[in-house]
Amino acid sequence: MPLTQDEQSPRVSARGATEEPAHAVPRQRVPKTRYRVRKQTWRDAFKRDWQLYSLAIVPLIFFIVFKYGPMLGNVIAFRRFRPGGSIFGDEWVGLRYIEMFINDPSFWHVFTNTVVLGSVTMVVCFPLPIILALMLNEVRQQYFKKFVQSISYLPHFLSIVIIVGMLMQLLSLEGTVNQIIGAFGGEEVPFLQRAEWFRFIYVGSEVWQTVGWGTILYLAALTSIDDSLYEAAKIDGAGRWRQTWHVTLPGIRPTMVTLLILNIGSFINVGFEKVFLLYNPLTYETADVISTYLYRVGLVSNNLSYATAIGLFQALIGLVMVLSANVISRRTTGTSLW
Amino acid sequence: MVTDIRTTDLAAVRPRLTARSRGERVFGAVNATLLVLLCLGMLYPFITVLAQSFSSSGAIKAGQVNFLPVDFNVDTYAAVMSNEQFWRNYGNTVLYTVVGTAIAMTLTTTYAFVLSKPHLKGRKVLIGIAVFTMFFNGGLVPNYVLISALGMKNTMWALVLPGAISVFNLLVMKAFFENLPKELEEAAQIDGLGWYGIFGKIVLPLSKAVIATMVLFYSVAFWNDWFAAFLYLDKSELFPITLFLRNLIAGASTTASEGAAAAGSTTAQVSANIQAVTMILTVIPILTIYPFVQRYFVSGVMLGSVKG
Numbered sequence: 127m128p129l130t131q132d133e134q135s136p137r138v139s140a141r142g143a144t145e146e147p148a149h150a151v152p153r154q155r156v157p158k159t160r161y162r163v164r165k166q167t168w169r170d171a172f173k174r175d176w177q178l179y180s181l182a183i184v185p186l187i188f189f190i191v192f193k194y195g196p197m198l199g200n201v202i203a204f205r206r207f208r209p210g211g212s213i214f215g216d217e218w219v220g221l222r223y224i225e226m227f228i229n230d231p232s233f234w235h236v237f238t239n240t241v242v243l244g245s246v247t248m249v250v251c252f253p254l255p256i257i258l259a260l261m262l263n264e265v266r267q268q269y270f271k272k273f274v275q276s277i278s279y280l281p282h283f284l285s286i287v288i289i290v291g292m293l294m295q296l297l298s299l300e301g302t303v304n305q306i307i308g309a310f311g312g313e314e315v316p317f318l319q320r321a322e323w324f325r326f327i328y329v330g331s332e333v334w335q336t337v338g339w340g341t342i343l344y345l346a347a348l349t350s351i352d353d354s355l356y357e358a359a360k361i362d363g364a365g366r367w368r369q370t371w372h373v374t375l376p377g378i379r380p381t382m383v384t385l386l387i388l389n390i391g392s393f394i395n396v397g398f399e400k401v402f403l404l405y406n407p408l409t410y411e412t413a414d415v416i417s418t419y420l421y422r423v424g425l426v427s428n429n430l431s432y433a434t435a436i437g438l439f440q441a442l443i444g445l446v447m448v449l450s451a452n453v454i455s456r457r458t459t460g461t462s463l464w
Numbered sequence: 465m466v467t468d469i470r471t472t473d474l475a476a477v478r479p480r481l482t483a484r485s486r487g488e489r490v491f492g493a494v495n496a497t498l499l500v501l502l503c504l505g506m507l508y509p510f511i512t513v514l515a516q517s518f519s520s521s522g523a524i525k526a527g528q529v530n531f532l533p534v535d536f537n538v539d540t541y542a543a544v545m546s547n548e549q550f551w552r553n554y555g556n557t558v559l560y561t562v563v564g565t566a567i568a569m570t571l572t573t574t575y576a577f578v579l580s581k582p583h584l585k586g587r588k589v590l591i592g593i594a595v596f597t598m599f600f601n602g603g604l605v606p607n608y609v610l611i612s613a614l615g616m617k618n619t620m621w622a623l624v625l626p627g628a629i630s631v632f633n634l635l636v637m638k639a640f641f642e643n644l645p646k647e648l649e650e651a652a653q654i655d656g657l658g659w660y661g662i663f664g665k666i667v668l669p670l671s672k673a674v675i676a677t678m679v680l681f682y683s684v685a686f687w688n689d690w691f692a693a694f695l696y697l698d699k700s701e702l703f704p705i706t707l708f709l710r711n712l713i714a715g716a717s718t719t720a721s722e723g724a725a726a727a728g729s730t731t732a733q734v735s736a737n738i739q740a741v742t743m744i745l746t747v748i749p750i751l752t753i754y755p756f757v758q759r760y761f762v763s764g765v766m767l768g769s770v771k772g
Binding site for chain 2: 279281334
């Protein structure tokens with residue numbers, strides 16, 4: 127990284143200098159000063175921009191302490207940790223904790239649950255905002271469109287505690303869902319105590335929370351599609367469906383790909399808080415995921431190093447997945463995050 | 465046909481291009497119906513909880529409350545609002561939200577301003593430091609160990625500091641600053657204004673829309689957070705209202721699951737209207753400010769995302 131910065135520096139400083147009239151020099155002298163600028167470039171940068179650098183100090187301290195600190199704290203996955211001792215552990219134990227979870231059947235159980243829940247959530251929750259955005263795009267009355275948008279964004283702003291509270295009321299034995307079942311003569315179902323219902327409830331409420339807010343980026347992309355493309359498609363005899371297929375969808379493809387990559391990166395971290403609030407020992411069979419398991423192992427049973435090893439494994443999977451999705455997408459579609 | 469298009473109203477342009485056939489009118493009607501149903505589905509949980517908050521627990525237990533309150537009363541509101549613990553935790557939430565948002569806005573705006581200067585040497589490294597944390601993080605246990613080691617357990621700082629910069633918000637803000645007209649800054653530089661002056665006197669006053677959006681995003685995040693409090697606070701007098709609510713709900717549901725299936729549900733229902741009232745009182749501040757800032761956040765997020 128510093129190397130590429132160095133290579134670029136003459137250009138960058140030269141451009142910086144032209145912005146400042148104090149440094150403005152006759153054009154023919156620029157090549158002469160280049161060599162000197164290259165050698166003193168950091169000193170020049172600080173002299174010119176010390177106020178900018180000083181503004182970055184506090185945010186950088188924040189990142190180092192609260193983001194990179196815990197990242198380094200992951201070393202306790204390989205070290206024995208004593209409560210009250212160093213936050214980076216006391217002595218190396220090698221791969222002991224890694225072997226521990228590889229040989230732990232409960233770990234593989236929650237790993238499978240995580241993969242299933244994460245994939246189902248992604249498969250269901252990724253396409254729905256696209257469909258909703260296309261539907262909204264077909265609405266002619268702007269006030270109606272705005273109204274639907276306002277309503278559907280709302281769940282995004284609610285605390286997960288409220289969402290789970292509402293779910294519990296709706297799904298309780300006296301709740302609306304059981305009333306409907308009762309009206310059709312069915313038997314009441316204690317949904318939240320049934321492991322076979324958990325995934326359905328989780329994914330369904332996830333749709334409710336995310337579908338509206340998920341449209342916001344697609345709607346932005348839709349407004350930027352060139353209208354002459356629709357004109358051309360129409361002249362070629364394309365109806366509404368074929369216009370959607372050949373103009374609209376390709377127009378929002380970069381947005382779709384970007385969001386898909388981000389989804390792939392986060393799917394292993396399925397919403398810990400919602401699972402944690404929704405599950406109970408009766409539904410562990412399908413509901414228990416890596417993050418809830420490591421919470422119980424680490425902070426309830428106090429096996430901090432073991433839980434850290436699991437957490438590190440999970441974070442690395444997420445990182446590898448987002449990096450590979452990014453590479454694959456750059457090769458195949460030409461769209462990537464960076 | 466093409467000439468009467470107002471090209472400024474982009475969203476409205478396309479439908480006007482095509483004459484409406486019968487099939488399209490049917491499509492439009494079906495589409496609108498589906499969207500109305502969607503809105504009802506979105507709103508239904510709110511409506512039920514609102515109705516329950518004004519109903520008697522007996523009516524809720526009998527499964528009579530759906531759209532409208534049954535046995536209308538405000539006794540539950542009076543009961544919840546006379547609870548000292550409720551108000552103390554509500555006050556805590558206000559305090560944590562105000563302090564957290566103030567810190568977060570200070571850090572995010574200053575860093576976004578620095579990152580928005582393309583000539584700055586080392587800018588890419590500074591961006592990388594932030595963006596990397598989006599894709600890799602320390603995990604639950606190392607965070608817990610760190611906060612404990614810093615002595616922040618049972619203080620407000622454990623809730624307020626770790627969330628001080630959201631990288632997503634940072635990038636939206638950076639994109640907004642990059643789109644501000646350069647000429648103003650250059651003119652200010654000629655007048656001898658330093659970067660501090662440019663930031664305070666030129667950039668911030670021009671950025672009201674994005675600042676309003678970010679204040680909304682951060683304050684909603686701090687208002688809604690319960691898990692940090694659950695992890696780091698042991699004393700109930702420090703709890704935010706979300707944790708108070710969570711304990712209400714969890715208390716009701718554990719008794720229900722322990723009593724298993726059919727028999728236990730009475731215990732849960734005793735507090736159903738209390739839960740409903742607490743939920744309503746917790747979301748009211750968000751629902752009140754939401755309509756006013758909505759127009760800002762739509763444009764703010766769209767701008768940031770299209771450019772960034």
